[in-house]
Amino acid sequence: MMIGIENFELWDNPAPEELASTATEFLYQLKGPTILKISGRDTSRCRVVVTLLHGNEPSGLKAVHRLVRDKCVPEVNILVAIVSIDAAVAQPLFSNRFLPHQQDMNRLFKPPFDGGQGILAKNLLDLIQEVRPEAIIDIHNTSGDGPAFSVCVRQHKRYLDLASLFTHRVIITGHRLGSLMEVTSLGCPVLTVECGGAMQPESDEIALRGLTRFFTKPKLYQSVTVEEMDIYHHPVRLELSSSRQLVYSCGPQLNVDVTVPTHIDRRNFGVVRPDTALAWLGPAGINALCVLDEQGNNVIDDFFVVQDNKLYPRTTLKLFMATTDPKIAVTDCLFYAVKETDHQWDETADVAEWEMN
Numbered sequence: 327m328m329i330g331i332e333n334f335e336l337w338d339n340p341a342p343e344e345l346a347s348t349a350t351e352f353l354y355q356l357k358g359p360t361i362l363k364i365s366g367r368d369t370s371r372c373r374v375v376v377t378l379l380h381g382n383e384p385s386g387l388k389a390v391h392r393l394v395r396d397k398c399v400p401e402v403n404i405l406v407a408i409v410s411i412d413a414a415v416a417q418p419l420f421s422n423r424f425l426p427h428q429q430d431m432n433r434l435f436k437p438p439f440d441g442g443q444g445i446l447a448k449n450l451l452d453l454i455q456e457v458r459p460e461a462i463i464d465i466h467n468t469s470g471d472g473p474a475f476s477v478c479v480r481q482h483k484r485y486l487d488l489a490s491l492f493t494h495r496v497i498i499t500g501h502r503l504g505s506l507m508e509v510t511s512l513g514c515p516v517l518t519v520e521c522g523g524a525m526q527p528e529s530d531e532i533a534l535r536g537l538t539r540f541f542t543k544p545k546l547y548q549s550v551t552v553e554e555m556d557i558y559h560h561p562v563r564l565e566l567s568s569s570r571q572l573v574y575s576c577g578p579q580l581n582v583d584v585t586v587p588t589h590i591d592r593r594n595f596g597v598v599r600p601d602t603a604l605a606w607l608g609p610a611g612i613n614a615l616c617v618l619d620e621q622g623n624n625v626i627d628d629f630f631v632v633q634d635n636k637l638y639p640r641t642t643l644k645l646f647m648a649t650t651d652p653k654i655a656v657t658d659c660l661f662y663a664v665k666e667t668d669h670q671w672d673e674t675a676d677v678a679e680w681e682m683n
């Protein structure tokens with residue numbers, strides 16, 4: 327029945343008492359990538375949870391452990407894929423996103439599916455295709471502290487319904503990196519949920535509350551309205567230009583291209599008006615930064631202006647995923663932004679192939 331499972335261990339309907347009493351001991355019980363199958367009241371339907379694609383993001387694993395231990399009987403069959411066990415168990419526990427010789431697992435859900443991890447990604451997609459789920463939730467934690475949010479790759483009400491189980495914040499992104507949520511051939515929506523930082527107790531609560539609903543709700547769709555949600559359409563990324571340097575500090579640093587305020591992450595999901603300075607710039611000025619839209623064009627002048635060597639928003643912005651980790655800022659981006667005025671829901675864009683067949 328289960329094609330493509332060869333690189334996963336299948337744990338079919340674990341008895342609650344078979345699971346170790348703590349999430350950490352439960353992790354040690356898993357010998358490698360694992361599928362937990364939990365039969366529901368209605369065995370004709372299925373929902374899929376993916377978690378631990380990143381080994382340092384344990385909120386989803388903890389929630390699944392609790393639900394099974396607490397004898398939760400789901401409404402429909404649930405498959406839980408627990409993926410990067412090796413990275414999670416490497417010491418210090420739950421601190422490695424992936425191992426030094428590995429790639430980021432959530433960048434591999436696209437051809438050519440090479441290597442052990444690429445094949446694992448393909449196995450998971452094949453398995454999902456086989457079970458034809460109603461929905462797929464991929465649970466993560468953010469790299470820094472902050473509130474929970476969800477991410478999807480296009481506009482459709484069903485994403486909002488799924489997101490509302492966890493959070494009112496939804497980002498619709500056109501950036502394509504090879505993540506699981508980008509796979510649109512699975513016949514149902516795939517939503518990424520970022521529960522907040524791995525060290526924040528609220529993150530575990532959000533994962534548990536959301537997954538409890540996802541397991542037990544008789545109907546997943548057609549409950550939420552656009553007005554109830556805080557939607558971020560098509561964000562841009564603020565990136566450091568190549569061969570420029572960046573530091574975090576409370577004040578401008580001499581001869582450094584970009585100085586980012588130490589507490590930039592406090593801006594996450596807040597409104598930033600044009601009178602708020604977001605960084606200090608060095609001799610290269612604004613050329614030290616670029617803002618990439620979803621087509622990869624530099625649109626920095628559309629979003630920011632420079633005044634007195636400081637970077638200001640050109641118009642009111644909402645920021646998210648602002649990091650205080652220089653490594654992430656340099657290799658990925660400083661933060662994502664949307665214009666506040668860009669928020670509108672276009673009903674005509676609300677079509678997906680899962681409704682066409």
Ligand SMILES: [Zn+2]
Nearest residue numbers: 380383466467
């Ligand atoms: Zn992650």
